[in-house]
Amino acid sequence: MWMSSGLLEPGSSTSPATGIREQRSWRGRGNMGHYIPKKNVKRSVSDTLTEAEEDHFLDCPNADFFVRTAAFLLDGIFLFLSGFGLHRLFEAASLVLVPTESFQIFLGAFSFALEASLLYFYLWSLHHWGASPAKLLFGLRVLNSLSGRRLRFSEVCFREFLGKGLSLVSLAGFFLPLFRQDRLALHDLISHSIVKRVHGGL
Amino acid sequence: MILLVPVRPEVPRPQQPRLWPGLLFVLILGLVFLEASPILENDNDYVTQIQALPLKKQNPVSEMNAYLRIRPLLKIAPAKDDWDLKRVLLANFLHGNIPHLLLNQIAIFAGARICSTFLPFLYVFCIFLLGGSIGIWGSVVFSSDLSPYIPHLGASAGIFALMGTYYVYNFRYRTKYFFWFPSRHGLFALRTSWFFFIDVILLELVLSVAQFFPTRTDNVDHLAHVLGFGWGVLMALVVRAVQRWPGFLQTRLEFLHWSKLSCPASYDSIHSPIAIWLKCLQMNPYNDQLKSKLCRAILLRCEQLTDGELAEIFDHFCPTFMRLTPDIVGICLKTLLSKQRKIPRKWLKHVPYDIVIRLARTMADPVEDQKYLYEFIVAYRNLQPEGGDYEGQLELLMRKLSPMVVGTPAKSARFQ
Numbered sequence: 001m002w003m004s005s006g007l008l009e010p011g012s013s014t015s016p017a018t019g020i021r022e023q024r025s026w027r028g029r030g031n032m033g034h035y036i037p038k039k040n041v042k043r044s045v046s047d048t049l050t051e052a053e054e055d056h057f058l059d060c061p062n063a064d065f066f067v068r069t070a071a072f073l074l075d076g077i078f079l080f081l082s083g084f085g086l087h088r089l090f091e092a093a094s095l096v097l098v099p100t101e102s103f104q105i106f107l108g109a110f111s112f113a114l115e116a117s118l119l120y121f122y123l124w125s126l127h128h129w130g131a132s133p134a135k136l137l138f139g140l141r142v143l144n145s146l147s148g149r150r151l152r153f154s155e156v157c158f159r160e161f162l163g164k165g166l167s168l169v170s171l172a173g174f175f176l177p178l179f180r181q182d183r184l185a186l187h188d189l190i191s192h193s194i195v196k197r198v199h200g201g202l
Numbered sequence: 203m204i205l206l207v208p209v210r211p212e213v214p215r216p217q218q219p220r221l222w223p224g225l226l227f228v229l230i231l232g233l234v235f236l237e238a239s240p241i242l243e244n245d246n247d248y249v250t251q252i253q254a255l256p257l258k259k260q261n262p263v264s265e266m267n268a269y270l271r272i273r274p275l276l277k278i279a280p281a282k283d284d285w286d287l288k289r290v291l292l293a294n295f296l297h298g299n300i301p302h303l304l305l306n307q308i309a310i311f312a313g314a315r316i317c318s319t320f321l322p323f324l325y326v327f328c329i330f331l332l333g334g335s336i337g338i339w340g341s342v343v344f345s346s347d348l349s350p351y352i353p354h355l356g357a358s359a360g361i362f363a364l365m366g367t368y369y370v371y372n373f374r375y376r377t378k379y380f381f382w383f384p385s386r387h388g389l390f391a392l393r394t395s396w397f398f399f400i401d402v403i404l405l406e407l408v409l410s411v412a413q414f415f416p417t418r419t420d421n422v423d424h425l426a427h428v429l430g431f432g433w434g435v436l437m438a439l440v441v442r443a444v445q446r447w448p449g450f451l452q453t454r455l456e457f458l459h460w461s462k463l464s465c466p467a468s469y470d471s472i473h474s475p476i477a478i479w480l481k482c483l484q485m486n487p488y489n490d491q492l493k494s495k496l497c498r499a500i501l502l503r504c505e506q507l508t509d510g511e512l513a514e515i516f517d518h519f520c521p522t523f524m525r526l527t528p529d530i531v532g533i534c535l536k537t538l539l540s541k542q543r544k545i546p547r548k549w550l551k552h553v554p555y556d557i558v559i560r561l562a563r564t565m566a567d568p569v570e571d572q573k574y575l576y577e578f579i580v581a582y583r584n585l586q587p588e589g590g591d592y593e594g595q596l597e598l599l600m601r602k603l604s605p606m607v608v609g610t611p612a613k614s615a616r617f618q
Contacts, residue, residue, distance in 0.1 A: 045566045070387035
């Protein structure tokens with residue numbers, strides 16, 4: 001039902017680490033209900049503030065197609081420049097240093113490992129900060145649409161590889177936000193994620 | 203640099219660079235290309251013809267060099283074994299083909315434009331010409347080419363000299379970049395030191411090493427880029443040292459105002475500098491270095507500052523500054539609250555909620571300071587209208603924090 005309507009049902013969400021969450025509407029203003037902390041669960045002030053921040057993000061508007069596309073392209077440029085730069089560096093290094101075959105293989109493997117690290121950093125930033133570098137610049141956050149939390153690393157990988165892969169294959173998947181009221185793309189629907197515009201950008 | 207084009211430093215609209223310096227450079231390069239086109243065409247035809255010639259098996263390289271020595275392009279462009287000062291200077295304006303010209307025109311438009319925020323046009327032109335000439339000369343003399351009669355030409359060494367100058371002048375501040383996305387989202391701000399470091403230093407410096415070997419990676423003159431960049435940096439450092447340009451001033455307008463300041467009759471070592479910094483901030487609200495100086499002034503002189511000064515200082519703490527540097531603003535707030543000073547009301551009322559949480563997070567450690575965190579949240583809550591957007595969230599947050607925060611004060615918050 002939520003896929004066709006584009007709207008999520010009002011409901012509560014629970015988080016084992018922080019206690020039973022109160023009933024709240026999707027639009028989330030006022031009417032916070034009663035907070036009942038779970039016993040024997042240690043919470044820190046930082047955890048509480050993080051939770052408050054994620055609650056606030058849920059109430060922010062969904063990011064529109066154009067700002068999401070801009071962030072996607074800019075991330076692509078960052079990854080391309082970094083990867084291309086590394087590739088050229090190792091190409092130059094292979095000219096400068098002793099070009100034995102085993103050393104070439106080592107350089108190639110090292111270059112591949114660094115480029116894989118770039119990709120890992122991109123995925124890790126989505127998990128840790130809730131946004132890739134370009135999304136951070138534009139004030140966007142990727143959240144779990146059901147719990148309102150940042151995505152787990154496995155969810156990030158699922159969204160970025162399988163979700164965006166399907167969007168790419170179908171082509172129309174990327175353009176769904178133009179037509180849906182909730183501005184969700186195909187990879188968002190598959191991975192239960194949502195992209196919020198939390199501020200106007202840096 | 204073509205994918206992410208630096209458009210201008212992040213400065214107020216009246217101080218943004220004008221279009222004409224960049225356009226003038228573009229025009230000059232275009233006119234010189236048109237003028238040199240016949241020579242370039244003749245040179246292309248000549249090289250094509252000599253490449254088809256059968257060479258003697260005994261010494262084909264020296265025979266080829268003998269042919270290349272008399273190629274038409276060497277009349278106007280320098281090569282390793284055939285150069286002079288005039289041709290080195292002229293080479294800054296020559297280009298081999300239209301794609302080469304177009305790419306350099308885009309780059310020089312950006313480079314000349316962004317430098318004109320800090321320097322007059324004549325300085326910019328001199329840096330371009332001298333830096334470019336040094337880069338081309340260094341490349342001609344030190345790089346290893348397959349033949350000593352391969353001409354070196356292009357404006358890119360001079361462009362990198364301009365980039366080096368800009369790097370020095372705007373190192374601590376942000377640059378607006380354009381990445382060819384056709385909307386306002388295509389323009390975004392990034393700290394100058396990050397991107398320039400990656401683009402120029404890492405890539406060009408290492409790639410220039412490869413130029414010492416004949417089997418180079420490409421036909422791009424990386425050595426000229428690095429030498430040009432180095433010259434631009436050196437020139438900028440020298441000019442700034444002669445001008446006595448303070449590091450916390452960004453634009454030329456601020457510097458001109460600063461340089462014309464005279465010691466006031468009633469000089470106060472605490473209030474007078476703050477008044478001057480606030481005046482400079484009014485000229486350039488994007489100057490985060492000045493805001494950081496004012497934060498340090500709050501940390502050191504909290505008790506001596508007046509409520510009016512504090513209000514004026516906090517008015518300049520825009521959301522971007524607070525998002526980029528929440529730690530220092532958080533420490534300022536903690537200092538104010540610990541010294542029983544008032545948080546400026548007008549500023550606090552308009553702080554976005556996500557920033558309030560970020561600032562609160564900076565006060566979560568150590569545990570003894572958490573009472574200030576709670577006091578800050580209460581102060582913010584009291585200023586929000588009844589039934590406002592964040593009333594429920596704030597109430598819930600305060601209820602969650604109250605049993606956790608050590609020494610939670612029940613008193614109402616202090617604000618102006």
